[in-house]
Amino acid sequence: MDAQIKNQIKLSFLSVNENVGFARAAAAAFAAQVDLTLTEIDEIKVAVSEAVSNAVIHGYGLDKQKQNYIEVIMNLYQGKLEFIIIDYGKGIANIEEARQPSFSSDPERMGLGFVFMESFMDEIEVKSELQQGTTVRMAKHFVPITEH
Amino acid sequence: MLKVVTAMKQGVLVIKLEGELDVCGADNFRMTVDQALDETGAKNILLNMQAVSFIDSSGLGVILGRYKRINQLGGKLLVIHLEPQVQRIFELAGLMKIFTFYKSEEQALEQL
Numbered sequence: 001m002d003a004q005i006k007n008q009i010k011l012s013f014l015s016v017n018e019n020v021g022f023a024r025a026a027a028a029a030f031a032a033q034v035d036l037t038l039t040e041i042d043e044i045k046v047a048v049s050e051a052v053s054n055a056v057i058h059g060y061g062l063d064k065q066k067q068n069y070i071e072v073i074m075n076l077y078q079g080k081l082e083f084i085i086i087d088y089g090k091g092i093a094n095i096e097e098a099r100q101p102s103f104s105s106d107p108e109r110m111g112l113g114f115v116f117m118e119s120f121m122d123e124i125e126v127k128s129e130l131q132q133g134t135t136v137r138m139a140k141h142f143v144p145i146t147e148h
Numbered sequence: 149m150l151k152v153v154t155a156m157k158q159g160v161l162v163i164k165l166e167g168e169l170d171v172c173g174a175d176n177f178r179m180t181v182d183q184a185l186d187e188t189g190a191k192n193i194l195l196n197m198q199a200v201s202f203i204d205s206s207g208l209g210v211i212l213g214r215y216k217r218i219n220q221l222g223g224k225l226l227v228i229h230l231e232p233q234v235q236r237i238f239e240l241a242g243l244m245k246i247f248t249f250y251k252s253e254e255q256a257l258e259q260l
Contacts (some may be wrong), residue, residue, distance in 0.1 A: 017172040024170075024202075029190075042202075042233045049204040055170045057206075110212060112205040112241055119240060 007033065007076035015060045015087065023072055023085075030074045031081055035145050043120035044081070044140055048072070049102040050084040050113040051136045059089030059134055071109045082123075088133035095126050122129040149173070152180040158257055160226075166199035169207030177210050186215075191223035194256050199231035208241050215247065224248060226256040234241035 009030055013019045027048040028041050036044075052070060062069040068089065075082040092098045099114040117124050123139040150173030153165040161184055167173060184190070193214060215225045227247050230238060238244055250256035 017175065020171050021168055035246050039233070039236075042236075045202065047235065049170055049202075053206055057171065057182065110205050110209045110241060112208065116205060116237070116240065 003077070005075050005077060009074045011072040011074075012069050013063050013072075015056045015070050017056060017076070019070070020049055020052045020056060023070075026072070027074060027083060030076070031140075033076065034081065034102050034142055036140075036142055040142070047117045047138055048083055048085070051083070051138065052056075055087035055089065055134065058092075059087035059131040061090060069116065077144045078113060079141055079144050081142065083138050084137045085138075086133065091130040091132055092126070092128040092134055093130060095128055099126070104144070150176050152177055154180060154184040156188055156190065157194070157253075158258065158260070159190065160192045160257060160260065161185065161188055162194045162196065162253070164196045164199070167201040169200055169210075170204050171206040174206045174210035177207075178213065179182050180217050181214050182217075185217065191218055191221050192260060193218055193223065194226045194228065194253065196228050196253065197231065197234055200231065200234055203234050205241070208237065209242065212243070212246075224260065226250055226259070228253055228256055252255070 009026070011023065011026060013022065024045040028045050031041050031044050052072070055070045059121045068087070071085070071086040073084040099112060101115045117136070117138060121138040122141045123137070126134065128134040150169055151165045153164040155162045163181060165177070169177065195211070218225060225247050228250050230249065248259070250259065
């Protein structure tokens with residue numbers, strides 16, 4: 001029962017800063033179909049914003065010449081919202097290190113992206129392969145309202 | 149979209165933000181504020197966050213970057229009007245200990 005997808009949205013968009021806001025607004029809209037508090041919706045927005053920002057900034061980085069795409073898959077399960085963010089960029093050499101607080105390749109950045117994702121979501125899983133890309137799968141649990 | 153409005157008050161660079169402070173807004177914030185700091189030579193910044201509905205680590209990073217810049221000159225970063233969801237992000241990032249927070253612009257300016 002748990003594995004049954006009740007709703008799904010797939011998005012594919014160019015890796016540009018402007019689309020980060022679109023992705024988190026879409027995530028918030030998708031999350032709004034279940035009974036969550038405003039705080040929980042805000043948490044999803046931050047987590048998705050971080051994952052998509054990472055794909056734009058680090059996944060594809062300076063490679064602005066090509067048309068690079070980011071995919072976001074949003075799944076609704078019984079009691080669980082899942083967000084999968086996929087890029088086909090340069091990948092992460094050391095995932096353990098990248099997930100540490102204050103790890104950042106840029107002094108202007110805080111290295112808190114993964115900290116927020118971990119704090120705000122109930123599940124997070126990162127898969128990455130150099131020169132192949134990175135997939136971040138996150139999920140938030142909720143108590144489903146019993147249907148009468 | 150992030151709107152950044154700057155003004156000088158009692159020698160303090162007052163920055164009013166409106167909108168979402170993410171990776172997109174961060175670029176706008178950095179350019180506008182750095183230019184204003186260059187032009188005015190202001191040492192202290194008062195940041196009005198009242199109309200900021202969203203912030204993530206990119207937004208925090210760009211604020212921290214400006215703080216590092218003025219801190220080297222002995223300047224302070226004062227923050228007013230944090231919305232609860234934005235305050236939570238500041239808390240989680242440990243920034244409540246670094247910046248000084250006030251309830252109003254008048255109160256903040258008095259403390260300098």
